[in-house]
Amino acid sequence: MTIHPLRHRRLAPGMLFVFAVLCARHDGLAVVAAEPESIAWREDYSSALDEATAANRLLWIQFTGPWCPNCTRMERDSFPHPAVVEHSRASFVPVKLRSDVHEQLALSFNLSGLPATIIVAPSREIVAMHQGYLGPAEFDAFLRDSLSRRPAKPANIPARAVKPGSPRPPGQSGVEPKNEERLALEGYCPVSLIHEKKLTRGQADYTVRHEGWTYRLATLAFRDRFREQPDRFVPVNHGSCPVNQLDRGNEEPGAPRWGVLYKNHLFLCASEENRRRFLQQPDRYAMVDVAERGFCSHCIREKGLLVRGDPRHEVARAGRRYWFPDTSHRDAFLATMR
Secondary structure (H helix, E strand, C coil), rough: CCCCCCCCCCCCCCCCCCCCCCEECCEEEEEEECCCCCCCCCCCCHHHHHHHHHHHCCCEEECCCCCHHHHHHHHHHCCHHHHHHHHHHHHHEEEECCCCCCCHHHCCCCCCCCCCEEEECCCEEEEEEECCCHHHHHHHHHHHHHHHHHCCCCCCCCCCCCCCCCCCCCCCCCCCCCCCEEEHHEEECCHHHHCCCCEEEEEEEEEEECEEEEEEEEEEEHHHHHHHHHHHCCCHHHHCHHHHHHCCCCCCCHHHHHHHCCCEEEECCCCCHHHHHHHHHHHHHHCEHHHHHHHCCCCCHHCCCCEEEEEEEEEEECCEEEECCCCHHHHHHHHCCC
16 A cells, blocks of 8 residues: 464354245246356466456455354355355456465455455555455445445556565555665664664665565664564564554554653654554554454464453564463464474
8 A cells, every 4th residue: 555273173164045936927937036246266376366367357356264253254144145155256357365375375465353354456466455344334334445445556567565575664664675675663773672672774784684574774783683683673564554554454554753652652643643543542453463452362273262462461463462471372382483
């Protein structure tokens, strides 16, 4: 314009829909009601992406999981809706993915819950994103809105386009810097932002590469401090605006001048209005990058249990924050990430 686990649980049996065959006499002929159409889900992400590009259609990515009750509700209520089925046939290439099987892809979109719907243009630009349940009428409206916001520029113009699965540079908008240098925070020093609460230009002599992006620090001491604890200074949510993501379903880079420091974490908003909205409900927006809504990912993976995590036992990985009830759960989770 930005989970999942339970690896050892078997997929629950799918819902069975039984349609009564309705027959009526009309001019001596038996009239049989036609069976409703259904969405032709693709199952392979790469081939669906290629198909959408070749057909110049929007790619509809639906992340789901058998442990997710709202995913089952949408399967039952929203996806069979005639308008939704017609959208899938006329304007989209729909692909359904289990978030535990495609965990790295799900994480790269900064997902925080299921079900999650992501609409991607042939240019690889994220058009719309929504996390959570949507009823039939709401989901129809979401798809219509996605179609209306489809980018008009040709697919061969990559400005501000993102390939699905690729994170944005934190706090950066517009065209990429020259020489393929992906400059985070528009070149401002992240340590100055957090410790001094002011915008200070970083120096090219004091740079650090972290997770594919270049951070410029104002002094040698700040550079060394960043190297010691990069997760302490990197913007939350890869620098994407939490207000846009939660309220509008759009992943849009925030800006350092509209930053918010909340509970020792740096959040970047996309506008002054969005910053005001963040300050009105900080606890809500601060959860934008917390995986599993703050429940222990290890407990979900291993036992399917929802155990509330504690931010004091936090781990940051690939732009997401994971909370655990104690150090033993945290260490067990980290052992599976190696």
